Amino acid sequence: MAAEMVTGVLVSTFLERTIDTLASRLFDIFHQRKHKKKLRYLKMKLLAIDVVALDAEQKQFTDSRVRDWLLRAKDVVIDAEDLLDELDYELSKNQMEAESHSAAKKVWSSLNSSFLIENEIESRMAEVIDDLGDLADESNILGLKKGGGVEDVCIRIGVDEQEGIGVENVAAHLGKPKNVQVSMSSFHVEKSKEMNIQRLGQFNLHGRLTIDDLQNIENPSDALEADLKSKPHLVGLQFKWNFIGSSSVDSAKAEDVVENLRPSKYLKNLSIRNYIGKQFPNWLLHNSLPNLVSLVLDDCRSCERLPPLGLLPFLKELSIYRLDGIVSIDADFHGNNSSSFKSLQTLSFSDMRQWEKWDCQDVTGAFPRLEHFWIKNCPKLKAYLPKFVALKFLDVRHCEQLEALIVSAIELRLQDCGKLQLDCSTLKNLTMDGHDMAASSVAMVGHMLFNTSLTMLSICSPLESISDDCVSLRIFPLDFFPTLKRLELSGFPNLQMISQDHVHNHLGYLTIEKCPKFESLPANMHMRLPSLGRLHIADCPTLESFPDGGLPSNLKYITLWNCFRLVGLLKGALGDSSSLESLEISTPDAECFLDECLLPSSLTRLQFFDCPNLKKLDYKGLLQLSSLRELCLWECPNLQRLPEEGLPISISTLDIYN
Structure with missing residues (x-):
């Protein structure tokens, strides 16, 4: 019976973490008022479940219906956490993509990706809200009470509520009730008595907490009085030091402080940032946090040795950034264990500028569940990386000395890693960009000529970084990639055409940009590319027809940048049965646009982007677009006014930017 019981405090802890993290992450994406309202509604629903969780914990032993309710509540909160994880994954991918793209492409990429992400997140959020609403209704039917008893007090101090509420006042006004639960998002250490680190020892802390300005602790023994090791419901901790403008840095004191801030063994999430000690605390070196799920080590520049993190049995996410003291990672990192990192799913290294070697050849059986691996800005790293048997996503950026990487992954992204050698047998999605990547990609394309599983191929290189004779690829053989769904080629100075002799039933997205000699799309593409739905052409001056x-009749979205001649040919190329819904145009030369009968009448969305000389839109041309609902005018500074006749009544949305 006991094995089937559900701990209400555990559900409450999940809820607290979800409330805080959803609020901080989702507000970064959803700036519009309607999204803020939905997020507040989600938070309210989560709180409605949270406040009765303790009572449910007590009643589950005598009421099987309450026990079932707790199980369902835990499942819903896990769904909410999964939603957050998916959002983090998409954001990190989009951030990596945006870092290497031009300003114009950043805008275009963010428009497409953010639109898709936003729709998906909204849909998932609505499902979670509905499920939480059902649980709240059932809690009333079951007679669950807030707080679980009259002596229980729950205090939340969030970012929005901190103005005018000093932490010192919380203890003064509460006294010492039997059960005081305090949840605060951050605590800034000051040298004053009112806000020193010892204050935290007075509270029964729950949820997640950031302790900032730890450099203000004058006596390391004061950190002991925070008594973090005796706070089992504090499941998330972030330690931060700030030395900007400080003339003195005492690494030994920092080591003593962090040693005395030892958390409880129930901690699940830990971040250590801007730490200037030379070694990590013993409680991290000696595996004293067996329940840790997520760990971030950021800007710990003086540390020369990593803890034996491979021994943490439940660690799922590990991020290591800006540890400039690390030159080599040896077997100690794995814990000298044959099954190290047995739960790890996501691993990230970034800005490790002195890191030269990962000694892992003698390590076997490590990373059995690793699915996502990022490694970025490690310019001195050479030789081999571990073998990842379950890898789905690999992203390697600015690791110019990395010579050998034998890895099987489903999705691979590379930037400025010209010396890499890859096993591409399992690849489905491949993205390559950066200086000289187009040159190195020619050999890889040749290696993959008989790859029948690849579904996405994207190769991008800054055109100015390539000499005219270093890339020999003139014809891209689309027939050799029969399963491709998405193809993006950018920065090939000699590419002239895409060849295709057979029907390709899968390609739905085609991008050609910054290819100055490109002059021919696939012949008979109206018949041979029946699934093509999106076409993006940019900066290809020799493509004139x-x-x-x-064009294929199923095309719904077309983008033409600096290809003004093609715009006037669209209607004839699409025919009378056009399915085109959206057209984006960028041209630096045109002063007047939208002559009569120029564009297909099926258009529902028309966007002008970066048209510095555009002065006039023709009303009659707009009137011909009887299905047009949305007109976007972005970066058109010389367009002084709209047509004197106004806009057609079909247009319901007018979007003007800059």
Whole structure:
């Protein structure tokens, strides 16, 4: 019976963590008022479950219906956490993509990706809100009470409520009730008595807490009085030092402080940032946090040795950034264990500028569940990386000395890693960009000529970084990639055409940009690319016409940047049965646009982007677009006014930017 019981405090802890993290992460994405309202509604629903969790814990032993309710509540909160994890994953991918793209492409990429992410997140959020609403209704039917008893007090101090509420006043006004639960998002250490680190020892802390300005602790023994090791419901901790403008840095004192801030063994999430000690605390070196799930070590520049993190049995996410003291990672990192990192799913290294070697050849059986691996800005790293047997996503950026990487992954992203050698047998998605990547990609394309599993291929290189004779690829053989769904080629100075002799039933997205000699899309593409739904062409000055026979009839989205000649040919290339819904145009030369009968009448969305000389829109041309609902005018500084006749009544949305 006891094995089936559900701990209400555990559910409450999940809820507290979800409330805080969803609030901080989702507000970064959803700036519009309607999204803020939905997020507040989600938070309210979460709180409605949270406040009765303790009572449910007590009643589950005598009421099987309450026990079932707790199980369902835990499942819903896990769904909410999964939603957050998916959002973090998408954001990190988009951030990596945006870092290497031009300003214009950043805008275009963010528009497409954010639109898709936002719709998906909204849908998932609505499902979670509905499930939480059902649970709240059932809690009333079951007679669950807030707080679980009259002596229980729950205090939340969030970012929004901190103005005018000093932490010192919380203890003064509460006294010492039997059960005081305090949840605060951050605590800034000051040298004054009112806000020194010892204050934290008075509270029964729950949830997640950031302790900032730890450099203000004058006596390391004061940190002991925070008594973090005796706070089992504090499941998330972030330690931060700030030395900006400080003339003295005492590494020994920092080591003593962090040693005395030892958390409880129930801690699940830990971040250590801007730490200037030369070694990590013993409680991290000696595996004293067996329940740790997520760990971030950021800007610990003086540390020369990593803890034996491979021994942490439940660690799922590990991020190591800006540890400039690390030159080599040896077997101690794995814990000299044959099954190290047995739960790890996501691993990230970034800005490790002195790191030269990962000694892992003698390590076997490590990382059995690792699915996502990022490694960025490690310019001195050479030789081999571990073998990852379950890897799904690999992202390697600015690791110019990394010579050998034998890895099987489903999705691979590379930037400025010209010396890499790869096993591409399991690849489905491949993205390559950066200086000289187009040159190195030619050999890889040749290696993959008989790859029948690849579904996404993206190769991008800054055109100015390539000499005219270093890339020999003139014809891209689309027939050799029969399963491709997405193809992006950018920065090939000699690419002239895409060849295709057979019907390709999968390609739905095609991008060609910054290819100055490109002059021909696939012949008969109207018949041979029946699934093509999106076409993006940019900065291809020698492409002056569409193929004979026109474009595929299923095309719904077209982007034409600096290809003004093609715009006037669109209607003829699409024919009378066009499915085109959205057209984005960028041209630096045109002063007047939208002559009569220029564009297909099926358009529902038309966007002008970066048209510095555009002065006039033709009303009659707009009127011909009888299905047009949305008109976007971005970066058109010389467009002084709209047509005198106004806008067609079909347009319901007008979006003007800069």
